[in-house]
Amino acid sequence: MSILVDKQTRLLIQGITGSEGQFHGAQIIDYGTNVVGGVTPGKGGQQTLGVEVFSTVREAVEKTQANASVVYVPAGFAKDAVLEAIDEGIKLIVCITEGIPTLQMITVYWEAKNNDVVLIGPNCPGVISPGKAKVGIMPGHIHREGRIGVVSRSGTLTYEIVKELTTAGLGQSTCIGIGGDPIIGTTFVDVLAMFESDPETEAVVLIGEIGGTDEEIAADYIKQHMTKPVVGFIAGLTAPPGKRMGHAGAIISGGKGTAREKIVALEAAGIQVAKRPDEIGELVKEVLARKA
């Protein structure tokens, strides 16, 4: 097994004719993901990347029985694209788009939640179950099939750490970038619960950063509910307060959301937190050995 995406995934690419959709769509297909179609309003009937383009999600779902969607639609149109996919009954939506207004995301979040849709992102690299399916923008080749679950708020930092794991001989069950925005569809706790019940995942690497309290909430959840070991890393110890560090959600506001607080919370919950990304492989081996 793995979580969220696998060989059963029948993927739709929203925004498939745009430059991002074209570039990453080709990579997704190369990886072996089962892409069944694409959506771009007004471009219905065309063929691209070997699949049919539809003008509406409704038509795409009717013709292809798609059960997942990845959104590469520009920020100004992304809210509508995700709401359209929710309305057509797609239950897994991965929104890559960066720059969606926070208040729009509140509407989207509750619409997804109230319709039992798993929304990953926005502003995220997506989800990959190595060897099975890749739904996002991460470089597929750095991943290996295995038993470590990875969940992160970041993109390239996740790739860095995944590469460390792969080099250390630690393959991954599924790697999920939950996104760098203040309001995201799926939080650490949601993913931790999925990893906890996935028989293929043996340990989890959690990669957090400044802003919000999701890491603290995750620490509490791990302490209360997780039997599988978790290794953490938190970025942004040197980040100044009140400044947005690239990600819209990476901001220390009102003195809250510092890296230090998050590390303290994780350690208090018995989670080992790496000081450097290149320590993570060893720490994972340690917790696995201790468990065995």
Add this chain to the structure above:
Amino acid sequence: MKIHEYQAKAILKSFGAPVPDGQVATSARDVRKIAERIGFPAVVKAQVHVGGRGKAGGVKLANKLAELEAAADSILGMLIKGTKVHKILIETAANIDHEYYIGIVIDRARKNPVMMVSAAGGVDIEEVAAKTPEKILKIYIKRHLGILSFQVRQATYFLDLPRGTAKSFSLITQALYGAFMAKDCSLAEINPLVLTKDGEMMCCDAKMNFDDNALWRHPDIEAMRDEEEEEPLETAARKKRVSYVKLNGNIGCIVNGAGLAMTTMDMVKHFGGEPANFLDIGGGAKAEQVTEALRIVTSDPNVKTVLFNIFGGIVRCDLVAKGILEALATLDLTLPIVIRLSGTNEEEARAMLKDTALLAMPTMSEAAKEAVEVSQR
């Protein structure tokens, strides 16, 4: 994005909230005219984005014209936490009976706006939250419902507002929430919300921050941007769509991806150095972005060493190396540059950079360590 008090008050006023009669001025010469219109007592307030202006002497009360002119003269041009005062707000001074706090932010965990009210207004609300959290009432708003009457009543009782102010208080909460939602705020607060001796409610100070991702929807708000209040290098970076935050160290960091950029700064610190900045050139790392990034980072006179940390995932390292070489050819740089390129085609990239003065390192940790050592030589 941040705006000034006088701009936030204008927005609140347009949503129906009571604000003192006043006007912004950029010169002590404007003072007389404004005073003739609003009368005395009047208050002069420095318009700066940084906090703590009261303690710095940036707010002064005046009972007659000579005092007002003297106050305006002393505040204009004053430095508050390193920011020069270019504008002052002159307005009618309220006859204060009590000061309250009311503010709205996004509650990230609850995925909805939250309104906070407190009877301990007029002071730093973060301090109130830290020391006496029981003095703050949080009202959880549901976006699709808005603020409900019972929630306003709860706040009224919590604040122990006198009879006769409930209607005015309700209007102010609706105005603040209306502005917050309509203008895509990330923060909107009135502090203090004053109860005057005449029993009236008045928004005597206001602060609004906006969601940068939503500014395209609000050209009126974008037009309120005051570049004099921003770090010049950050403004230059924003215009080039490079995500940059200036810090106080001497190792300039250029990284692809925000999380990796923060981690790179942390590694510099870990090895005993101080990062000069946060900079994310984005996942793609194209040649023109590399050039702009180098230009911005090296414009900071504190920078002694540049540290590149690029994780080439889908982007090929040889293409990034090409971008760096092009950038170096167009810029005349003498600073030592440490570079770490990892990922697809990293060997080709290293070969391309072999004959340059760049110090190529295989890992992030080694590169950060090298940059710190070089900067200390």
